[in-house]
Amino acid sequence: xxxxxxxxxxxxxxxxxxxxxxxxxxxxxxxxxxxxxxxxxxxxxxxxxxxxxxxxxxxxxxxxxxxxxxxxxxxxxxxxxxxxxxxxxxxxxxxxxxxxxxxxxxxxxxxxxxxxxxxxxxxxxxxxxxxxxxxxxxxxxxxxxxxxxxxxxxxxxxxxxxxxxxxxxxxxxxxxxxxxxxxxxxxxxxxxxxxxxxxxxxxxxxxxxxxxxxxxxxxxxxxxxxxxxxxxxxxxxxxxxxxxxxxxxxxxxxxxxxxxxxxxxxxxxxxxxxxxxxxxxxxxxxxxxxxxxxxxxxxxxxxxxxxxxxxxxxxxxx
Amino acid sequence: xxxxxxxxxxxxxxxxxxxxxxxxxxxxxxxxxxxxxxxxxxxxxxxxxxxxxxxxxxxxxxxxxxxxxxxxxxxxxxxxxxxxxxxxxxxxxxxxxxxxxxxxxxxxxxxxxxxxxxxxxxxxxxxxxxxxxxxxxxxxxxxxxxxxxxxxxxxxxxxxxxxxxxxxxxxxxxxxxxxxxxxxxxxxxxxxxxxxxxxxxxxxxxxxxxxxxxxxxxxxxxxxxxxxxxxxxxxxxxxxxxxxxxxxxxxxxxxxxxxxxxxxxxxxxxxxxxxxxxxxxxxxxxxxxxxxxxxxxxxxxx
Numbered sequence: 264x265x266x267x268x269x270x271x272x273x274x275x276x277x278x279x280x281x282x283x284x285x286x287x288x289x290x291x292x293x294x295x296x297x298x299x300x301x302x303x304x305x306x307x308x309x310x311x312x313x314x315x316x317x318x319x320x321x322x323x324x325x326x327x328x329x330x331x332x333x334x335x336x337x338x339x340x341x342x343x344x345x346x347x348x349x350x351x352x353x354x355x356x357x358x359x360x361x362x363x364x365x366x367x368x369x370x371x372x373x374x375x376x377x378x379x380x381x382x383x384x385x386x387x388x389x390x391x392x393x394x395x396x397x398x399x400x401x402x403x404x405x406x407x408x409x410x411x412x413x414x415x416x417x418x419x420x421x422x423x424x425x426x427x428x429x430x431x432x433x434x435x436x437x438x439x440x441x442x443x444x445x446x447x448x449x450x451x452x453x454x455x456x457x458x459x460x461x462x463x464x465x466x467x468x469x470x471x472x473x474x475x476x477x478x479x480x481x482x483x484x485x486x487x488x489x490x491x492x493x494x495x496x497x498x499x500x501x502x503x504x505x506x507x508x509x510x511x512x513x514x515x516x517x518x519x520x521x522x523x524x525x526x527x528x529x530x531x532x533x534x535x536x537x538x539x540x541x542x543x544x545x546x547x548x549x550x551x552x553x554x555x556x557x558x559x560x561x562x563x564x565x566x567x568x569x570x571x572x573x574x575x576x577x578x579x580x581x
Numbered sequence: 582x583x584x585x586x587x588x589x590x591x592x593x594x595x596x597x598x599x600x601x602x603x604x605x606x607x608x609x610x611x612x613x614x615x616x617x618x619x620x621x622x623x624x625x626x627x628x629x630x631x632x633x634x635x636x637x638x639x640x641x642x643x644x645x646x647x648x649x650x651x652x653x654x655x656x657x658x659x660x661x662x663x664x665x666x667x668x669x670x671x672x673x674x675x676x677x678x679x680x681x682x683x684x685x686x687x688x689x690x691x692x693x694x695x696x697x698x699x700x701x702x703x704x705x706x707x708x709x710x711x712x713x714x715x716x717x718x719x720x721x722x723x724x725x726x727x728x729x730x731x732x733x734x735x736x737x738x739x740x741x742x743x744x745x746x747x748x749x750x751x752x753x754x755x756x757x758x759x760x761x762x763x764x765x766x767x768x769x770x771x772x773x774x775x776x777x778x779x780x781x782x783x784x785x786x787x788x789x790x791x792x793x794x795x796x797x798x799x800x801x802x803x804x805x806x807x808x809x810x811x812x813x814x815x816x817x818x819x820x821x822x823x824x825x826x827x828x829x830x831x832x833x834x835x836x837x838x839x840x841x842x843x844x845x846x847x848x849x850x851x852x853x854x855x856x857x858x859x860x861x862x863x864x865x866x867x868x869x870x871x872x873x874x875x876x877x878x879x880x881x882x883x
């Protein structure tokens with residue numbers, strides 16, 4: 264008998280709250296299985312994190328790089344520069360507004376999209392797949408595509424002018440670049456909210472809708488009083504994650520606008536990249552990275568709290 | 582309430598015969614909205630495909646419909662960009678890091694879901710936290726580690742494929758581990774107890790019982806870790822040399838080199854973009870059922 268055939272009966276019999284006989288204490292736990300991952304994480308995450316902090320205190324550039332352990336120690340100078348005279352505050356402000364704005368625009372699209380395919384509609388599987396395409400194609404391809412569309416005589420301006428609007432010759436270089444970035448990122452990422460909302464919709468029981476139908480509510484009331492309250496959990500989590508993803512997005516602005524980026528779209532990840540690898544101010548770049556991490560820790564902490572971090576299947580029932 | 586089982590949902594849905602209770606929006610509005618959203622999502626994609634078979638002179642002239650099918654865009658692009666070596670590098674680097682990440686993840690996730698030990702919760706927290714950290718923040722210190730290996734150990738790593746693989750593991754390993762953690766939680770331990778009673782070791786139950794039951798989770802872990810490398814631009818643009826470059830960087834460099842030209846080769850750029858997107862879209866369509874659950878794995882809530 265294969266293990267798979269045992270699964271359903273056993274699984275249901277155990278149930279979430281059924282006491283599970285713990286194997287004896289004497290058994291040997293193969294904790295060595297953790298070691299490869301642990302060692303690798305230490306090498307590629309913990310060590311670099313430590314380095315990043317240390318480098319933030321050094322006057323490190325391309326000249327001192329080769330022997331960077333001997334680079335002059337300058338205390339908090341990099342950090343104060345990052346927070347005062349550098350372009351970081353501007354970039355931070357840009358990134359925050361960009362992340363919040365993009366999420367705010369993408370959320371209703373994703374929510375409506377989820378509502379349209381939760382019921383039975385023709386070719387539902389195909390529609391669901393097509394909804395995902397802009398989200399799953401690589402962002403460097405998205406960037407290349409929109410870089411072409413946003414050229415001064417590109418398709419975006421053609422469409423806008425067909426509707427009597429003025430368009431812009433500066434989508435990729437001037438102040439309108441910010442709006443171009445918002446629009447493209449919304450196009451590329453609304454499906455994430457859609458997925459979260461759809462997953463949430465599928466946990467709403469049919470009885471709830473049927474009860475609403477019996478009460479003779481309109482579809483607006485159904486959305487307002489049945490769907491939205493039930494979606495609060497998955498949607499708020501989706502909004503946090505989506506904001507983080509937009510804040511962290513490097514690929515799209517980098518491919519769309521190149522580096523150095525126009526001032527209007529010099530978002531924090533691009534700025535850190537440029538400071539580090541094109542201006543070669545490694546110390547300043549490190550300081551910026553550390554500061555960005557501290558700022559990111561706030562939404563990340565909210566995210567961590569909303570994720571079920573630690574529950575064995577049996578403990579979850581308690 | 583929110584932890585309603587899959588089977589329960591299926592039964593209740595089948596029970597509805599006359600009306601579709603799950604359809605909230607009025608049918609006509611629903612149809613209009615689907616059409617609008619599909620247009621919003623797919624018109625740019627179709628345009629990308631169309632422009633990939635449009636002669637460059639047409640695009641420069643501002644056409645929306647090609648004068649003739651320029652399928653040779655798909656032939657010439659291999660010479661214009663180093664696409665062959667780029668794709669080979671992308672596949673190699675992404676695949677190796679995906680396999681390593683998944684193998685390590687299975688072992689780690691098994692321990693994290695089956696045993697309690699000191700540091701388990703912090704480890705889980707780090708896994709989740711790392712997924713909200715932008716790659717560029719770790720890139721600079723990683724670059725320092727690699728260039729120090731050259732300076733102090735005589736190991737030139739920057740520019741090698743090994744450096745890329747290790748760098749991708751920074752993000753692929755936590756991701757794959759978290760995917761496997763959420764998956765292993767759903768595999769009932771009662772199955773393993775049967776194995777333990779029959780005299781299997783813990784490793785034996787993992788290898789003979791848990792792993793064969795978990796291949797959907799491992800597919801998700803593999804695909805997502807693969808995409809970390811395949812979709813990356815920032816790491817490869819710093820840690821690779823021209824001959825170890827991935828397709829993503831090739832495309833980004835190509836895109837910016839053609840902007841100033843007299844007749845920009847957008848047809849070829851779109852051709853290359855379509856080509857790089859096809860494997861990803863195919864993976865998603867092929868494994869949609871599993872991958873979609875994995876996309877929201879980070880949000881696995883109790």
